[in-house]
Amino acid sequence: MGAGYHGGFGNTDGATHINNDNKKYETDxxxxxxxxSNNIKFNEADMVFITRDKTGQIVWLENGSSSAGLTHILDGKDGSPGHAKDFERAFGVQRQNVGLYLKEVIKNGSVVSNRLVNIGNGRQGYERVYEYKGNYYTMTGIGTNGFIVSAYPFRKDDL
Incomplete structure (x- = not known):
């Protein structure tokens, strides 16, 4: 995603497309x-992207707040550091491109680990690890509804 990158995957202004059966195309x-239709709440105006990953789950990222979403991923929570610099060190992805990079990883990456974990207050979420082009994995925290709470890179040999 170099300087010439203008956003979007596929061919319709950023709409995500998959082709599982050569007939069905999914758009944002x-x-x-x-x-x-499944009564899942989301903030369309705040949405950074939406796609379906290799598990078949619809996954989306919103700008969010310091406790979840892109803002949390980049800037952290309650004084803890965010992961903007980690994405740049691991993948060469600049801060402004982290959201689009995560879309590419989640859409095209291989799921190497997928665990349902307790996240507190009686709630569960997925700890999902994606492999995509390189020596690093991307760890994600995804709600059972598909909302991306957090994400960060780590070396494959640390798994």
């Missing part, structure tokens, strides 16, 4: 519609 709007 069809994925949002699926969330709505």
């Amino acid at each position: 709007e069809s994925l949002k519609s699926e969330l709505r």
Whole structure:
């Protein structure tokens, strides 16, 4: 994602497309519609991206707050450091491109670990690790509804 990168994957202004059966194409709007039909709440105005990963789950990232979403990923919570510099060191991805990079990883990366974990207050979420082009994995925290709470890179040999 160099200087010439202008965003978007696929061919329709950033809409995500998968082709599982050579007939069905999913767009951002069809994925949002699926969330709505399943009564899953999301903030469309705050959405950075939406896609489906290799587990079949619809996954999306919102700008969020210091406790979840892109703001949390980049800047951390309650004085803890965020991961903007970690993404730059590990993948060469600058801060402003982390959201789009995560979309590419989640859409095209291989899921190497997928555990349902307790996240407190009686809630559960997925600790999902993606492998995508390189010596690092991307660890994610994804709610059971598909909302990306957090993400950060780590070396494969640390798993």
